[in-house]
Structure formats: structure tokens, C-alpha cells
Amino acid sequence: MVAVLEREFFVSEILGRKVFFRKERIGRLNDVVIVETGTIPEVSNFIVERPFGYPSLLIPWSKIALISATEIIVDDSDVAAYEAAPPEGSILLKDHVLDKKILDMDDHEVEIVYDVKLVLQNDKLYASEVDFSHNRLLRRLGLKKLANWLAEQNPGEKSVSWIYVQPLPEKIGAFTGNxxxxxxxxxxxxxxxxxxxxxxxxxxxxxxxxxxxxxxxxxxxxxxxxxxxxxxxxxxxxxxxxxxxxxxxxxxxxxxxxxxxxxxxxxxxxxxxxxxxxxxxxxxxxxxxxDEHIGLYASNMFIKQPPIAIARSVIDDYRHLARDKDVVMYVYVVDPDDLLLGVVDIRELIMAGRDQTLAEIMSENVISLQEDATLKDALDMFERYSFRALPILDQDDRIVGVVSFKNVRGITPRLH
Amino acid sequence: MKPGKAYKLAALASAHRAKAIQLLEMGDGVGAKREDIAYLDCLGQIPSMLRHRIGSFFEDCLRIKLDLIRRGRA
Structure with a gap:
């Protein structure tokens, strides 16, 4: 039976800890091997790194007698019997999981694992949770005070059960047959x-x-x-x-x-x-x-008004102004040469003070298409800005037409 | 500065100027001064090369604004 000081601890807390075969110090804990056993993976082996020139040891969990605050004791004295590399396809918590991207199946997000919580139950050690919190990263870096302060500031930083995560292989072929x-x-x-x-x-x-x-x-x-x-x-x-x-x-x-x-x-x-x-x-x-020219889908039947027009007058005349027009949701504000100065949404017009001029309430930073734009350009613009119509300007910024979303959506079902 | 922005500033300037005149006529010198400062602030933002172009627009706006105020008062 294994003895541990805490029933729950983090893998980063035991990595690097001195390992003794009974009373003989033989190396340090370098990694922890886990195996799938249903929902939560179980620790199968500890990998112990030895001084230069000696092969690593692969020690079964069943041989671990004690994990104290400073050391790990193996209940055996035959060191040579454990000289082995981890089997191909093994999952190593330090090498394959720590600091790696993980797919969080619960939130469908990619996170970085800063630590893994281990839990002892019925003499078996399980990797129960992965911790994405910066708090754990700071602790690993030895910045405990900062980590504690951060934990107080961001109590919501999370860890999730292993059952909701999947390691993402670094490249195809990693974890072969795994x-x-x-x-x-x-x-x-x-x-x-x-x-x-x-x-x-x-x-x-x-x-x-x-x-x-x-x-x-x-x-x-x-x-x-x-x-x-x-x-x-x-x-x-x-x-x-x-x-x-x-x-x-x-x-x-x-x-x-x-x-x-x-x-x-x-x-x-x-x-x-x-x-x-x-x-x-x-x-x-x-x-x-x-690739078709946007002009093929444009209309010149839109409402344009001078900047000096009074909101009240435009609203009073709106029914007349909008008659026979293809685009009626925006009023385009133009100078005598049809230079586009701004645009007023019909809702902004209704909300405006009745004595305000269109120049006062217009949006002067108008998103527009150039004359040589394609249908694809227009679709991209509609998708990006969600406007219901876009003005088309010539090279002198004079308005030459308006393309409405309803005129192009029929040929782009994806935008429905 | 785009011409649209200059037109907007000129229209806002005329609204402040008309309000200043109205307040002055009503005997509110402090309010009139506040509106005049806003008026000058708007005009000051218009680059000099555009001021000439929209000078008549500003005057037309101001005339219409004052007309609307007077009719409203009547």
C-alpha cells in the first residue's frame, strides 16, 4: 500500500523529486505515464531519470511505497529490473500533456495545460483534472505569492475534469496506434x-x-x-x-x-x-x-438629398421621395455634384430633432464600393458590415448607384 | 478631412450659432457664450482649404435655422 501526505496533488509538485530504492538514492522523477482505464486515466508508471550514463527507470505504480514532501520511495532494491523505456504509444504527463494544447470537449475550446491534478483512490493514482489557470503556471515558476494574489483576483480561473479534454497530437503519427x-x-x-x-x-x-x-x-x-x-x-x-x-x-x-x-x-x-x-x-x-461587375446588380433608384435638407421636411415628404425607389431604407446626402457626403438611416431620421439638418445627423464615414468592384466584393462587404445597402462611387466619390442586399442574396444562399 | 465631415461640422456650427443668437435675444448671455464657444470649436475643426467651399452652406444653414426658430416662436 502506498503512503502519501496528500490524497490530491499536482503533477508539477512531484516532478523532480528525489527517488530512493529503499534507502539508496537513485535519481529524480522525470515523468508520469498514464493509461486509459475507462473515463479517467490511471497512473501506470513513474519514469525516473538517473545520472548521466545510466538508463532511465520505468517503475510500476504498484512498487511505489511512499510519496512524501521531499522524496519518493520505491519498495524494491533491484534497480536493474526496471531499466526500460516507456512503451510506444504511452501518454506521458510531462512530455505529452503539460504546456500542450488541449481540446476542452466541454467548452469546445483549445486551452494550454499548466498542470494536472492527481488523486489517490483505492491505492490507485488517477489523473483527474487538467488545470488551465495561470495560477498553476506561476506556482510552477516558483512565484507563489503572485499566484496567490492572482487567485484572489481571478477566482474563476478554471480546471476541468479529464473526461472533458483530449490531448491534441503535435503531428500526425504521434501517439501511433494509440x-x-x-x-x-x-x-x-x-x-x-x-x-x-x-x-x-x-x-x-x-x-x-x-x-x-x-x-x-x-x-x-x-x-x-x-x-x-x-x-x-x-x-x-x-x-x-x-x-x-x-x-x-x-x-x-x-x-x-x-x-x-x-x-x-x-x-x-x-x-x-x-x-x-x-x-x-x-x-x-x-x-x-x-467576378461579375457590381454595376449589374446596382440601382440608381435611391433617395438622395442635399445636406441642408431639414429632417422634418424629409420625413413629411418621405412617402413621395420613396415612391418608385428600389432602396428606401437609407437617405444619401449629396452635394450639387452628387459627391457623397454622408448617409442617414431611416431610423436615425425619425429619431432626429425635427429642425436638424441632414448634415447634422448623417454618418459621414460611409462604407462604399468602387465602380470596378465585383459581386464577390459586395458580398464580402455585406457579410462584414451587415448593411442593407451599399452605395457605389466613381473615382471622384460621386454616387453612381446603390446595391441592396436583397438584390444579391438570391445568388448567395450562404448569406441567408 | 473628407468633405462630408466638413459639411457636418458646418451644420453643427450653424446650429450652435443660431442657438446663441436665440439665447442672446432672450437675455441669456451666459448660455449664448457657451453656444458661441461650441460654434467656434466646430468651425475651428474645419481645415481652411474646405472652409471656403462650405462657406455658403454654413450661411444657408444658419439662415434656415434662425427662420425655423423665429417661426417656432411665432
Missing amino acids: VKLNVLKENIGDIHPVDLADILEELDQHQRLAVFHQLEPEHASDTLEEVEPRVQRELIEALDKETAADLIDRMSHAQAADLLAALPADKADELLHLIDPETAPKVQQLIDQH
Whole structure:
């Protein structure tokens, strides 16, 4: 039976502790090996580092007799019997988990593990929780006072049960044939593609690819739609062409067009030839539409008024002003040469003092499109700013038309 | 500075100036002075190269504002 001073302690507190074989000091604790045993992993071995020239020891947990505040005692004297390296596929708390990114399955976030809590129960030691708090990092650095102060300031800093976390392999091939990656594969299917896209964007390239390769094709396709274009390009580049084409085939035409439009032209053309021949022309048509001139979708039927117009008068005349207009939710404020000075939302007009001029209440920093903008530019702008219409300006900043969201959304189902 | 910003400052300046005139006529010298300071502050922000361009706009705004005030008073 093992004796410990505390039933709960952190792995960082015992790493580096002196290890004795009965009374002979033989090295220091270098790492802790865990194995999957249901929900919470169990400590199977301690790895003891010895002086230079001596091999490390792999000591089964069952041989540990005492963990005191200063030392660890092994109940044996035959040192040579434990000279072994950890088996391939082992999970080492220091090497594989501490300071590594972890996927928190509860919050679907990527966190950095600063410590792991160990709990003794029925003579077995379990890795029960991972700690993401900076408090633990500071303690490890020996800054106890600062850590205590920080803990008082941020009592909410968290640790979560191991059952909600999965280590992310640093690169494909790590943890070969291992249990954790399989568990990761099972659970990752539960994460919504939008959340998974956020997670992938936070990871470095190797981790991102490792996780992405674990996804089922349908889930991978949905997730690929959601990640930002930079990550889309990177993932597509890393996949073989047939796999990439298969993922694109699972998307809607508009989503496939969005993705291909984000790729270099030669790569997009290559993939277009590999996707379903019935789908390809429709996707190509949508890509072409992205490059279409925004003028094709613009209207010159919008409300424009001089800056000196009084809010009260504009409201009184609004029914007349809005008649036959395509864009009625904004009043564009222009000078005699149609130079765009500002814009007033119809709600701002109603809220304004009745004697205020439009110049007083207008937003003068107007988000606009240039005459040579494409439909894709407009869609990006609508997605970014959520406006209901955007003015189009010529090179002298004169308003030449307005494109409304309702006129372009029919060809971009993704923005619905 | 974009022309739109200059127009906005000129319109705000005219509103402060009209209010200052109204307050002065009502015998509130302190309030009028406060409004005049705001008026000068707005005008001061307009770059000199744009002031000339919007000079007539400011005068039109001021005239309309004073007209609205007087009609409101009537």
C-alpha cells in the first residue's frame, strides 16, 4: 500500500523529486505515464531519470511505497529490473500533456495545460483534472505569492475534469496506434462544424491537419465551409486532389463556389475537373458570377438629398421621395455634384430633432464600393458590415448607384 | 478631412450659432457664450482649404435655422 501526505496533488509538485530504492538514492522523477482505464486515466508508471550514463527507470505504480514532501520511495532494491523505456504509444504527463494544447470537449475550446491534478483512490493514482489557470503556471515558476494574489483576483480561473479534454497530437503519427487519438476521433464528431472551425483556426498547422484528418467526410466538408479562407487554402493544399474534390462534392453549389473562389485559379480549375461533372458547370457559373461587375446588380433608384435638407421636411415628404425607389431604407446626402457626403438611416431620421439638418445627423464615414468592384466584393462587404445597402462611387466619390442586399442574396444562399 | 465631415461640422456650427443668437435675444448671455464657444470649436475643426467651399452652406444653414426658430416662436 502506498503512503502519501496528500490524497490530491499536482503533477508539477512531484516532478523532480528525489527517488530512493529503499534507502539508496537513485535519481529524480522525470515523468508520469498514464493509461486509459475507462473515463479517467490511471497512473501506470513513474519514469525516473538517473545520472548521466545510466538508463532511465520505468517503475510500476504498484512498487511505489511512499510519496512524501521531499522524496519518493520505491519498495524494491533491484534497480536493474526496471531499466526500460516507456512503451510506444504511452501518454506521458510531462512530455505529452503539460504546456500542450488541449481540446476542452466541454467548452469546445483549445486551452494550454499548466498542470494536472492527481488523486489517490483505492491505492490507485488517477489523473483527474487538467488545470488551465495561470495560477498553476506561476506556482510552477516558483512565484507563489503572485499566484496567490492572482487567485484572489481571478477566482474563476478554471480546471476541468479529464473526461472533458483530449490531448491534441503535435503531428500526425504521434501517439501511433494509440488510444487517445481514437477517443478524439469518436468525440470530435459531436462538435458542431462552426465550433470545430474556430478550434482549427486556433491550432498550428500540424495539429490542424491531424484533427482534420480524423473527421468523417461529411463532417470535414461542413467544417471546411466554415473555416476562414486562409485555413481553407491550407487544408485543401494538404489533401490529395481526389479527397478535396470529394469534400467539395458534398457542399452546396454556392458553398463550393465560395471555397473554390478562395483558391489560386489553377488549383480551383484542377478541382473543378475532378468534382461531379453535373455539378461542375453550376459551380463554375457561380464562380463567374462572383467576378461579375457590381454595376449589374446596382440601382440608381435611391433617395438622395442635399445636406441642408431639414429632417422634418424629409420625413413629411418621405412617402413621395420613396415612391418608385428600389432602396428606401437609407437617405444619401449629396452635394450639387452628387459627391457623397454622408448617409442617414431611416431610423436615425425619425429619431432626429425635427429642425436638424441632414448634415447634422448623417454618418459621414460611409462604407462604399468602387465602380470596378465585383459581386464577390459586395458580398464580402455585406457579410462584414451587415448593411442593407451599399452605395457605389466613381473615382471622384460621386454616387453612381446603390446595391441592396436583397438584390444579391438570391445568388448567395450562404448569406441567408 | 473628407468633405462630408466638413459639411457636418458646418451644420453643427450653424446650429450652435443660431442657438446663441436665440439665447442672446432672450437675455441669456451666459448660455449664448457657451453656444458661441461650441460654434467656434466646430468651425475651428474645419481645415481652411474646405472652409471656403462650405462657406455658403454654413450661411444657408444658419439662415434656415434662425427662420425655423423665429417661426417656432411665432
